[in-house]
Amino acid sequence: MFNRRSLLGAASLAAVSKAALAAVPEPVIQTSPDTQAPHLPPNGRPYNPVVTLNGWTTPWRMNQGVKEFHLVAEPVVREMAPGFKARLWGYNGQSPGPTIEVVEGDRVRIFVTNRLPEPTSMHWHGQRLPNGMDGVSGLTQPAIPPGKTWVYEFVARRPGTFMYHPHADEMVQMAMGMMGLWITHPKARHPQIDEVDRDYAFLLNAYDIEPGSATPKIMTMLDFNLWSWNSRVFPGIAPLVARQGDRVRIRIGNLTMTNHPIHIHGHEFTVTGTDGGPVPRTARWPEVTTDVAVGQMRQIEFIADEEGDWAFHCHKSHHTMNAMGHGVPTMIGVDQSDLTEKIQQLLPDYMAMGSSGMHEMAHMHMPGPDNTAPMMTGDGPFGPIGMGGMFSVLKVRRGLKRGDYSDPGWFQHPAGTLAREVGDAPPAPQAPGTPAEPASADVQVRKPQGHHGH
Numbered sequence: 437m438f439n440r441r442s443l444l445g446a447a448s449l450a451a452v453s454k455a456a457l458a459a460v461p462e463p464v465i466q467t468s469p470d471t472q473a474p475h476l477p478p479n480g481r482p483y484n485p486v487v488t489l490n491g492w493t494t495p496w497r498m499n500q501g502v503k504e505f506h507l508v509a510e511p512v513v514r515e516m517a518p519g520f521k522a523r524l525w526g527y528n529g530q531s532p533g534p535t536i537e538v539v540e541g542d543r544v545r546i547f548v549t550n551r552l553p554e555p556t557s558m559h560w561h562g563q564r565l566p567n568g569m570d571g572v573s574g575l576t577q578p579a580i581p582p583g584k585t586w587v588y589e590f591v592a593r594r595p596g597t598f599m600y601h602p603h604a605d606e607m608v609q610m611a612m613g614m615m616g617l618w619i620t621h622p623k624a625r626h627p628q629i630d631e632v633d634r635d636y637a638f639l640l641n642a643y644d645i646e647p648g649s650a651t652p653k654i655m656t657m658l659d660f661n662l663w664s665w666n667s668r669v670f671p672g673i674a675p676l677v678a679r680q681g682d683r684v685r686i687r688i689g690n691l692t693m694t695n696h697p698i699h700i701h702g703h704e705f706t707v708t709g710t711d712g713g714p715v716p717r718t719a720r721w722p723e724v725t726t727d728v729a730v731g732q733m734r735q736i737e738f739i740a741d742e743e744g745d746w747a748f749h750c751h752k753s754h755h756t757m758n759a760m761g762h763g764v765p766t767m768i769g770v771d772q773s774d775l776t777e778k779i780q781q782l783l784p785d786y787m788a789m790g791s792s793g794m795h796e797m798a799h800m801h802m803p804g805p806d807n808t809a810p811m812m813t814g815d816g817p818f819g820p821i822g823m824g825g826m827f828s829v830l831k832v833r834r835g836l837k838r839g840d841y842s843d844p845g846w847f848q849h850p851a852g853t854l855a856r857e858v859g860d861a862p863p864a865p866q867a868p869g870t871p872a873e874p875a876s877a878d879v880q881v882r883k884p885q886g887h888h889g890h
């Protein structure tokens with residue numbers, strides 16, 4: 437799952453000649469959607485690197501004490517889940533672009549090349565910087581025309597979790613996937629920032645891609661059909677792996693058009709920082725869900741002390757599904773048996789669905805048009821998980837090696853710790869006034885209810 441491609445990139449940068457050093461650094465391009473091994477700083481002050489979920493950190497070039505990066509805005513192909521590729525816009529071969537990791541106090545120079553068919557710019561969300569480096573096209577600079585390279589330079593003044601994204605035709609460019617993470621590590625021990633064993637980061641993003649097509653519909657305002665983390669949807673999102681007892685930080689930024697209540701199973705966390713900086717210790721409280729509003733970053737931290745495979749997901753249930761039509765009537769309790777035959781005379785492939793809920797969808801693996809992410813998918817050790825979208829698994833295992841982020845497989849539950857089927861159960865108490873014979877589903881036949889938008 438990991439490869440060393442980003443390190444190869446670092447080696448090739450180190451080999452450039454003195455003459456080339458004066459020019460724009462060679463951009464390091466990524467083609468794989470797999471989580472890349474943490475990027476160990478080749479020079480400069482050391483830090484514990486972040487792991488970008490299904491992403492990577494870009495190497496830099498040190499040029500007379502300045503860390504130089506090169507981001508190339510360009511069309512990319514992103515595999516959002518196995519078998520489903522989207523035509524997006526991104527940076528250096530992928531969407532999101534590479535994570536930029538620096539240390540508080542670093543002087544940073546970023547070259548931005550525009551290989552898009554329209555002008556763009558780069559905004560450094562959350563940074564303290566000179567106004568003219570803020571990247572708002574029209575306000576602090578002209579937009580960068582296609583084919584041109586611009587340079588930004590400032591000092592990373594405060595530690596924290598930030599983002600970068602265009603501030604030119606944002607509605608289109610962010611709907612197409614143009615965004616990335618920026619991590620500034622503290623230069624020394626910081627009273628409000630704990631050292632952690634594992635430091636994960638991802639961006640929340642959303643796309644509206646018709647089943648069978650590959651390009652997002654950029655005019656969509658609310659009714660997206662792909663809710664993604666780093667432009668991946670479950671089961672394409674990598675697990676978050678932790679050694680039992682590790683202190684884990686997860687940095688989450690939201691560049692979608694709605695809020696996402698991010699929820700973890702089996703543990704409670706505290707929000708230790710936002711894009712405004714560290715949260716003072718006296719202002720933290722325990723949570724198992726935290727809402728990440730649009731344009732916000734949240735850093736959550738916890739001790740991974742419970743072994744197992746713990747679901748970690750957005751708590752909006754429609755955000756843990758992939759491409760689906762939302763104008764579908766509720767069919768629970770509706771007898772469709774005579775309907776199917778009649779409709780099949782017109783549409784031979786028609787299947788009656790939903791009479792007893794939608795769980796059957798998870799078993800069917802229905803063929804959609806080519807290049808469609810299944811709506812509810814992913815197989816676990818006990819059957820179909822029936823999820824999509826913003827869903828992953830926190831895998832806590834004892835005895836992992838420090839720095840081992842590879843997928844340990846499914847959890848082996850100790851004897852006596854699994855929910856199980858039983859034969860005779862004690863009678864369930866009924867609410868007062870409940871009829872002795874509960875109404876069964878087949879006597880509740882009713883007309884389908886229309887359902888439009890939400």
Ligand SMILES: [Cu+2]
Pocket residue numbers: 663695696697750751752755826
């Ligand atoms: Cu959500």
